[in-house]
Amino acid sequence: MKPLTLNFRNKAAETMGDKQVQQSLEHVYTGFFKGRLEAAGDTPEWEELRDKGKAIKDHTIAHLDYYLGMLADNVEKNGGSVYFAENADEARQHIIDLAHARNIKTIIKSKSMVSEEMALAESLNDEGFETVETDLGEYIIQLAGETPYHLIAPAVHKSRLEVAELLDDNYKSGDRVPDATELTMMAREKLRGVFARADMSVTGVNFAVAESGSIALVTNEGNGRMSTTVPRVHVAVMGMEKIVPSIQDLSTMLRILIRSATGQRISTYVTMVNGARASDEEEGPEEFHLVIMNNGRQNLLADPQLRESLNCIRCGACLNACPVYRKVGGHAYGWVYPGPIGSIVTPVMTGLKDAHNLPAASSLCGACLDACPVKINIPRMLLELRHRTAEGSADTAERTSSKAERGIWKLWRAGMMGRKRFDLGARLSWLLLRPMAKNGWLKKTPPPISRWTSTRDFPIMASSSLRSKLSKRTKKAKS
Amino acid sequence: MTDREKFISNVTASLGRSTVLVPSDESGTDSTAIFEDAATAKSHADRAMSYASERSTELIDRMANMAAVNGWKVHRAGNPEDAADLIADISEQKGAKSVLRSTHEVLTEIGVDSAVTNTGATLGVTEHSGSIDANKIEQAKSDAFTADIGITGVDYAIAETGTVVLHPRSGLSRLVSLAPPTHIAVLRPNEVLDSLTELFAMERNDYLSGDLAGSMNLISGPSKTADIEGTTVTGIHGPLEVHLIILENR
Amino acid sequence: MVDQVSTSVGESTFDILKHLGLTVDFLDDQTCCGQPAFNSGFRSEARPVAARFIKLFEQVNGPIVVPSGSCAAMVRNYYGDLFRDDPQMAERAKQVGERLFELTEFISRYFGVDAITGKLNDSATYHKCCHLLREIGMNEEPIEMLSNIDGLKMTTLERADVCCGFGGAFSVKMSDISSAILDEKLDFIEATGANIVIAADSGCVFQMQGGLRRRGSSVQVVHIAEVLAKSLRNVISTESAE
Numbered sequence: 011m012k013p014l015t016l017n018f019r020n021k022a023a024e025t026m027g028d029k030q031v032q033q034s035l036e037h038v039y040t041g042f043f044k045g046r047l048e049a050a051g052d053t054p055e056w057e058e059l060r061d062k063g064k065a066i067k068d069h070t071i072a073h074l075d076y077y078l079g080m081l082a083d084n085v086e087k088n089g090g091s092v093y094f095a096e097n098a099d100e101a102r103q104h105i106i107d108l109a110h111a112r113n114i115k116t117i118i119k120s121k122s123m124v125s126e127e128m129a130l131a132e133s134l135n136d137e138g139f140e141t142v143e144t145d146l147g148e149y150i151i152q153l154a155g156e157t158p159y160h161l162i163a164p165a166v167h168k169s170r171l172e173v174a175e176l177l178d179d180n181y182k183s184g185d186r187v188p189d190a191t192e193l194t195m196m197a198r199e200k201l202r203g204v205f206a207r208a209d210m211s212v213t214g215v216n217f218a219v220a221e222s223g224s225i226a227l228v229t230n231e232g233n234g235r236m237s238t239t240v241p242r243v244h245v246a247v248m249g250m251e252k253i254v255p256s257i258q259d260l261s262t263m264l265r266i267l268i269r270s271a272t273g274q275r276i277s278t279y280v281t282m283v284n285g286a287r288a289s290d291e292e293e294g295p296e297e298f299h300l301v302i303m304n305n306g307r308q309n310l311l312a313d314p315q316l317r318e319s320l321n322c323i324r325c326g327a328c329l330n331a332c333p334v335y336r337k338v339g340g341h342a343y344g345w346v347y348p349g350p351i352g353s354i355v356t357p358v359m360t361g362l363k364d365a366h367n368l369p370a371a372s373s374l375c376g377a378c379l380d381a382c383p384v385k386i387n388i389p390r391m392l393l394e395l396r397h398r399t400a401e402g403s404a405d406t407a408e409r410t411s412s413k414a415e416r417g418i419w420k421l422w423r424a425g426m427m428g429r430k431r432f433d434l435g436a437r438l439s440w441l442l443l444r445p446m447a448k449n450g451w452l453k454k455t456p457p458p459i460s461r462w463t464s465t466r467d468f469p470i471m472a473s474s475s476l477r478s479k480l481s482k483r484t485k486k487a488k489s
Numbered sequence: 490m491t492d493r494e495k496f497i498s499n500v501t502a503s504l505g506r507s508t509v510l511v512p513s514d515e516s517g518t519d520s521t522a523i524f525e526d527a528a529t530a531k532s533h534a535d536r537a538m539s540y541a542s543e544r545s546t547e548l549i550d551r552m553a554n555m556a557a558v559n560g561w562k563v564h565r566a567g568n569p570e571d572a573a574d575l576i577a578d579i580s581e582q583k584g585a586k587s588v589l590r591s592t593h594e595v596l597t598e599i600g601v602d603s604a605v606t607n608t609g610a611t612l613g614v615t616e617h618s619g620s621i622d623a624n625k626i627e628q629a630k631s632d633a634f635t636a637d638i639g640i641t642g643v644d645y646a647i648a649e650t651g652t653v654v655l656h657p658r659s660g661l662s663r664l665v666s667l668a669p670p671t672h673i674a675v676l677r678p679n680e681v682l683d684s685l686t687e688l689f690a691m692e693r694n695d696y697l698s699g700d701l702a703g704s705m706n707l708i709s710g711p712s713k714t715a716d717i718e719g720t721t722v723t724g725i726h727g728p729l730e731v732h733l734i735i736l737e738n739r
Numbered sequence: 740m741v742d743q744v745s746t747s748v749g750e751s752t753f754d755i756l757k758h759l760g761l762t763v764d765f766l767d768d769q770t771c772c773g774q775p776a777f778n779s780g781f782r783s784e785a786r787p788v789a790a791r792f793i794k795l796f797e798q799v800n801g802p803i804v805v806p807s808g809s810c811a812a813m814v815r816n817y818y819g820d821l822f823r824d825d826p827q828m829a830e831r832a833k834q835v836g837e838r839l840f841e842l843t844e845f846i847s848r849y850f851g852v853d854a855i856t857g858k859l860n861d862s863a864t865y866h867k868c869c870h871l872l873r874e875i876g877m878n879e880e881p882i883e884m885l886s887n888i889d890g891l892k893m894t895t896l897e898r899a900d901v902c903c904g905f906g907g908a909f910s911v912k913m914s915d916i917s918s919a920i921l922d923e924k925l926d927f928i929e930a931t932g933a934n935i936v937i938a939a940d941s942g943c944v945f946q947m948q949g950g951l952r953r954r955g956s957s958v959q960v961v962h963i964a965e966v967l968a969k970s971l972r973n974v975i976s977t978e979s980a981e
Contacts, residue, residue: 232727258522373906400780466949
């Protein structure tokens with residue numbers, strides 16, 4: 011998928027002006043955010059589980075090379091094949107080649123953010139394969155020709171009416187809008203036929219177990235199970251960070267993933283497959299292929315300040331917790347991964363220079379860190395990326411701050427380095443702004459504060475500083 | 490260098506190393522279970538099983554509660570005849586014409602076959618004999634997609650999450666619990682594990698002793714989605730209705 | 740901010756600490772902890788200002804109390820990162836940080852949430868400022884403190900722990916997003932029907948007050964230090980009147 015990160019401000023403004031989408035985004039809080047809170051509250055050992063999850067991921071990422079080798083060995087031992095793709099182009103081409111070589115007609119896709127990096131469904135359709143997204147949200151998005159809005163709720167911004175227009179072949183403007191159940195049943199009917207004729211599936215991977223070469227898939231709908239059951243070829247795609255070392259680690263990871271994602275104790279279906287079907291089975295794929303993709307993740311890995319972001323298990327909890335995401339929506343972020351975690355990984359995977367607004371778009375409230383099941387310190391990394399865009403600290407080419415901005419902060423420093431200057435600066439601003447103020451507040455100000463006063467009143471400096479007030483008091487007390 | 494070697498050496502370099510470092514339990518806090526040896530894994534698995542039988546009454550109750558939360562319709566049967574009656578009732582209610590079942594022992598015990606056929610439905614078993622060919626595969630698929638009800642036992646259940654665990658194999662197809670619009674699972678005492686920890690302890694022990702099943706499905710209620718305006722709807726791809734029949738200790 | 744804009748917050752802090760029987764010093768030379776530049780990414784500008792802060796407060800002993808969770812968080816939780824290439828300075832920052840407390844944290848930790856028993860006839864609601872809540876860990880304590888004020892009727896604010904949209908330079912740089920977040924906050928504030936909103940960070944106070952004024956609302960946003968100090972003054976003036 012082509013990054014559109016430069017468009018952040020426009021897209022954000024567009025979303026904030028769209029009442030219907032704003033209403034849909036409410037569900038992100040009332041449904042997902044609250045659900046997670048309740049699930050965490052119902053789990054007495056919740057903090058221990060988070061610590062354990064973090065420990066598992068920290069360890070795995072620190073030895074990622076070792077566990078990648080172990081995983082590949084074991085998948086092959088189980089009879090599967092493994093393809094290592096340096097980038098999205100290689101991964102996409104490999105899957106296209108697999109499909110052509112096997113004379114595939116119909117491909118069912120299960121939800122996978124990694125496949126979005128490759129714009130896979132679109133490419134496979136272009137190659138002539140009937141390719142259908144089977145997660146209901148993804149299916150809606152595919153019909154709309156859009157990209158997912160949220161890590162776990164791709165169509166969270168769509169209203170029932172919009173869904174009806176996409177799903178209901180008989181729907182005419184002005185008709186009664188079918189309810190969610192009716193619409194879901196329409197999708198069931200359509201997709202059943204696709205499942206029955208599919209000869210290849212592409213799924214994501216929630217966790218890949220290095221020691222046994224297994225992959226775990228978590229779905230509520232059952233499309234993950236269909237994908238690992240009906241077609242004769244199963245291709246699973248994963249980012250290289252999605253490994254856990256041991257089967258036993260799944261108990262911790264599944265608990266924190268699912269509770270954080272939807273607030274459920276468990277999703278309806280968790281499927282673990284160790285390759286193609288067993289010799290005594292009539293169902294299940296004849297072939298299993300695992301595609302492991304890098305696509306810029308090595309830049310996160312090689313960066314001690316940002317490596318932690320590879321611990322992400324894509325639960326979406328940071329999106330739900332984020333007051334900014336809940337206003338600007340998923341498309342503003344301009345690439346596959348939206349929200350707070352997207353503001354870290356997108357700039358590094360697609361280029362910080364164009365994506366400089368992503369780390370800036372945060373009030374640093376810390377709700378993302380609170381919500382993260384593996385305690386990724388997102389605010390710390392946002393600050394790190396701001397440092398890079400402000401001063402080009404990691405790479406001078408990444409500096410996007412304006413000359414004026416740099417000048418302001420230089421001036422600010424000069425003002426802060428001596429008390430006299432500090433007072434003088436404050437007094438000067440007071441003298442300048444006082445004539446425009448009413449009751450200590452300003453309705454209009456010169457730039458850059460004008461951006462504040464376009465929507466809010468701005469407080470004027472006090473007539474004298476706290477220091478002088480306190481010293482006056484001391485004098486008074488003495489006399 | 491192969492693609493794999495290139496890829497992994499790239500990762501090694503990104504980690505700031507020149508060769509792959511074999512991990513040890515550096516923190517000493519067993520950050521991951523990979524450092525637990527086979528004997529420990531076996532003792533975890535044994536404990537899980539003995540706990541399941543010692544505490545079966547309590548675990549069954551917790552299972553029943555959590556399963557209901559997840560959307561299972563939970564029924565308790567005091568004896569095999571009651572269980573058979575329950576199945577016959579559901580079958581009639583659904584107006585089932587064709588029913589598929591697995592070869593779980595418990596289903597023979599309660600006499601599922603006559604219970605179902607007495608309602609006039611046909612009954613198929615997801616077991617095959619002889620070699621598997623393309624025709625058989627197509628037939629099995631179409632049987633499953635046209636069946637009205639799928640009936641299985643359980644391999645395990647999990648009290649923490651209200652989950653039924655199935656390991657597909659000959660005699661237990663992947664689709665019998667997925668494709669028909671109604672799934673009935675029959676649970677016996679002693680099959681309920683405390684939590685996911687116990688399940689994966691047993692899976693790991695199976696793996697280390699070379700007995701890991703080819704695949705595993707954890708099923709916790711009917712197929713669901715909330716992708717349209719956050720409204721939960723059951724039955725998007727899998728069963729719309731799932732019944733859990735708990736066969737009490739006789 | 741407290742020094743030059745909301746001076747009454749500083750004075751109130753001073754009064755509260757004195758009321759608790761402490762000797763209070765105000766270091767005349769102090770300016771800023773460096774957070775504004777740090778949060779904007781300009782660490783090379785923030786570093787000398789932070790170093791100045793450290794050196795200044797190294798010269799005095801005893802606890803350092805600030806009426807801002809945000810400033811406290813900067814010193815305690817972010818100086819380490821700011822000085823990560825200068826272990827010596829990082830260690831000095833840590834030492835200062837160990838003595839530094841946010842006001843409500845300091846009171847609840849050393850004097851208890853029931854230490855301030857003033858009087859104030861009003862109706863109020865409390866907004867949980869992000870850094871005090873998540874970086875310093877003060878959640879219900881300030882509310883408990885306020886509920887000990889005689890006559891003050893506290894109403895629960897819906898989504899009290901959701902950001903007000905301030906975020907320092909973010910409020911200017913991404914003014915439209917900041918305002919959209921603020922709008923939601925103000926709707927919840929107005930729904931409480933309270934006369935005053937109490938918050939513990941001056942930046943958040945400005946953001947919310949600025950927004951309420953623009954809406955034409957009469958709801959006042961006040962810093963918790965001002966409320967506590969005022970409630971104490973009310974007791975003292977009643978006592979002297981008797």
